[in-house]
Amino acid sequence: MTMLHDPKRIYVFDTTLRDGEQVPGCQLSSIEKIEIGKALEELGVDIIEAGFPVSSPGDFNSVVELSKAIRGPIICALTRANKQDIDIAAESLKFAKHARIHTGIGASDMHIKYKFNSTREEILERAVSAVKYAKKFVEDIEFYAEDAGRADPIFLAQMVEAVIAAGATVVNIPDTNGYCLPDQYGQKIRFLMENVKNIDRAILAVHCHNDLGLATANTIAGIQNGARQVECTINGIGERAGNTSIEEVAMILKTHHSLGLHTNINSKKFYDISRMVSRMMNMPVQPNKAIVGKNAFAHSSGIHQDGVLKHRENYEIINPEDVGIPRSDIILTARSGRHALKHHLERLGYILERIDLEEVYHRFLEMADLKKDLNDEDILLLMGDGCEKNYIDGVKIKLLQVICGDPFNPMATVKLDVNGQEQEASATGNGPVDATIKAIHQIIGKDISLNEFQIQAMHGGSDDISRVNMRVSFNNRNYDGYGFSTDIVKASANAYLDALNKIT
Structure with a gap:
C-alpha cells in the first residue's frame, strides 16, 4: 500500500512491538503481540512495525503471525543494510496484505567511524544497495539514517537523495540518541525538504528518543518543518528513556488546530490501549504521564477544583472523554474546598438543602487530615450513621x-x-x-x-x-x-x- 501525499495528513508509524519491546522485561509472546496489534489497528495507526525478524525465531514468527492477523495497517519489518536481514524480513512478510521493509544504516560520522569502521562513500554505497535489494521483494521501502540527529546535514541530504533515487518511499530521520534541541531538529528536517532534489518522491519520517525529555517536542518540530510520518510508541516506551509518545503527538495535533494537520487516530481508544500495553509489558504508566497518566485529569487543589467545576476548560485543555476517560477526577484531600465536596455529595445523591454544608465540610477536613485522599465509600461513611454529626x-x-x-x-x-x-x-x-x-x-x-x-x-x-x-x-x-x-x-x-x- 503506497501512501498518498496529503500535505495535511500525518501518518502514524507505531513501533511499540519493536522499539518498545526492546525495553528489558517488556518482551511479548506472539499471541500478546497480535492482541496489541489488533488494538493498534482499531486505534487507527497507519503502519505497525512488527519486529526485527533476523534477531530471533520468536521475532520472525511474530511478524509472520501479525502479517496474517492485521489487514488494514502496513506491516513493517526492520532490517540492517545487508542481504541476509532483508531476505529474512521479506520471508516474514509474505502473508502481509500491505508490507514494508525498513532498512538502514548509520549516517553520523560517529557511527561511520566507530560503529562501522568505514567511510562516508562506503556507507552511501551500502545504503543504496540495501534499498535496491529490498525493492525486489516489496514496493514500499523505508530507509532509516541512523543517528541522523548528529549527522552532517550536507552528507545526510546526499544520503536521503540517493536512497530515494534507489526506490525508498519513506526516509526516516531518527534522533537516535535524543540529542537534538527542537529548533535544531526542525532545521534539519527543513534543510532536507529544501535541498533534496527528489524529496517530492518520498515522505520524511521522524523517529525521536527521549534521552533529554525532548522526544515529543522534537517530533512536533519535525512535522512543522515538513515531515509527514511520526514514529511513536504507546505510553512512550522504548530504549533507554523511551520513544515519542503516540498519544501526546496525536492530542497535540488535535488540540492545536492552527497547525492544520491531522491523523486518522481514534483518540478515544488511547486509555484502554495504554492500560493494555502497560499490563502486558509490565511497564507501569507514571501517574503524571501526559494524556494517559492517572493524574492527567485529576484535580486536588481547591482552587483548581472550583475552576474545573465552574467551567472545565479553566484547567483542562483536553476533554478526558476524547482520550477514553469518562470524566475528570475531583480528588478529595485536605486541600479540597467546599465546591469539590458539594460536587461529590450531589453526585452521590445527597439533597444539599437538607445538609449543613459547613458542618459537613468541617468533619470532612478532619477525615481528610487522617487520610491522603477520600473516595466514595469514605464520603458515604462521613454522611452515614457513624459520623460525629449524630x-x-x-x-x-x-x-x-x-x-x-x-x-x-x-x-x-x-x-x-x-x-x-x-x-x-x-x-x-x-x-x-x-x-x-x-x-x-x-x-x-x-x-x-x-x-x-x-x-x-x-x-x-x-x-x-x-x-x-x-x-x-x-x-x-x-x-x-x-x-x-x-x-x-x-x-x-x-x-x-x-x-x-x-x-x-
Missing part, C-alpha cells in the same frame, strides 16, 4: 491517649465534653480498645453492656480508614454505633460514643 450536641471526645505494648498493661486516658462540661478518666484493660471503653464508661456512669464489636478495613493500605460497628444495650434496648478513623482505637471510641448518644 452526637455533635451530646458527648464528644476532647482527648484520647493510649499507652500499650510490652511490658505495659494497656491504659487509656479519655477526656469527654459532656453537655458542655469536660470530664476525664483513666482505665486499664486487656487491650487498648477495652481500656478506652472502660474509661468512657467511668465518665458516663450508666449500666451499659457491649454486645457486638466489628472492625472493617475500608480499602487497604497503611493509611486505611477503619470502620467500627458496635451494638450496646441499655434498659433492655439495643443501640447501634458506628465510628471511623485511621486509628482503630479512635474509631472504636467514636462508635461507642455514637451508640451512647442515641440513648435517650
Whole structure:
C-alpha cells in the first residue's frame, strides 16, 4: 500500500512491538503481540512495525503471525543494510496484505567511524544497495539514517537523495540518541525538504528518543518543518528513556488546530490501549504521564477544583472523554474546598438543602487530615450513621491517649465534653480498645453492656480508614454505633460514643 501525499495528513508509524519491546522485561509472546496489534489497528495507526525478524525465531514468527492477523495497517519489518536481514524480513512478510521493509544504516560520522569502521562513500554505497535489494521483494521501502540527529546535514541530504533515487518511499530521520534541541531538529528536517532534489518522491519520517525529555517536542518540530510520518510508541516506551509518545503527538495535533494537520487516530481508544500495553509489558504508566497518566485529569487543589467545576476548560485543555476517560477526577484531600465536596455529595445523591454544608465540610477536613485522599465509600461513611454529626450536641471526645505494648498493661486516658462540661478518666484493660471503653464508661456512669464489636478495613493500605460497628444495650434496648478513623482505637471510641448518644 503506497501512501498518498496529503500535505495535511500525518501518518502514524507505531513501533511499540519493536522499539518498545526492546525495553528489558517488556518482551511479548506472539499471541500478546497480535492482541496489541489488533488494538493498534482499531486505534487507527497507519503502519505497525512488527519486529526485527533476523534477531530471533520468536521475532520472525511474530511478524509472520501479525502479517496474517492485521489487514488494514502496513506491516513493517526492520532490517540492517545487508542481504541476509532483508531476505529474512521479506520471508516474514509474505502473508502481509500491505508490507514494508525498513532498512538502514548509520549516517553520523560517529557511527561511520566507530560503529562501522568505514567511510562516508562506503556507507552511501551500502545504503543504496540495501534499498535496491529490498525493492525486489516489496514496493514500499523505508530507509532509516541512523543517528541522523548528529549527522552532517550536507552528507545526510546526499544520503536521503540517493536512497530515494534507489526506490525508498519513506526516509526516516531518527534522533537516535535524543540529542537534538527542537529548533535544531526542525532545521534539519527543513534543510532536507529544501535541498533534496527528489524529496517530492518520498515522505520524511521522524523517529525521536527521549534521552533529554525532548522526544515529543522534537517530533512536533519535525512535522512543522515538513515531515509527514511520526514514529511513536504507546505510553512512550522504548530504549533507554523511551520513544515519542503516540498519544501526546496525536492530542497535540488535535488540540492545536492552527497547525492544520491531522491523523486518522481514534483518540478515544488511547486509555484502554495504554492500560493494555502497560499490563502486558509490565511497564507501569507514571501517574503524571501526559494524556494517559492517572493524574492527567485529576484535580486536588481547591482552587483548581472550583475552576474545573465552574467551567472545565479553566484547567483542562483536553476533554478526558476524547482520550477514553469518562470524566475528570475531583480528588478529595485536605486541600479540597467546599465546591469539590458539594460536587461529590450531589453526585452521590445527597439533597444539599437538607445538609449543613459547613458542618459537613468541617468533619470532612478532619477525615481528610487522617487520610491522603477520600473516595466514595469514605464520603458515604462521613454522611452515614457513624459520623460525629449524630452526637455533635451530646458527648464528644476532647482527648484520647493510649499507652500499650510490652511490658505495659494497656491504659487509656479519655477526656469527654459532656453537655458542655469536660470530664476525664483513666482505665486499664486487656487491650487498648477495652481500656478506652472502660474509661468512657467511668465518665458516663450508666449500666451499659457491649454486645457486638466489628472492625472493617475500608480499602487497604497503611493509611486505611477503619470502620467500627458496635451494638450496646441499655434498659433492655439495643443501640447501634458506628465510628471511623485511621486509628482503630479512635474509631472504636467514636462508635461507642455514637451508640451512647442515641440513648435517650
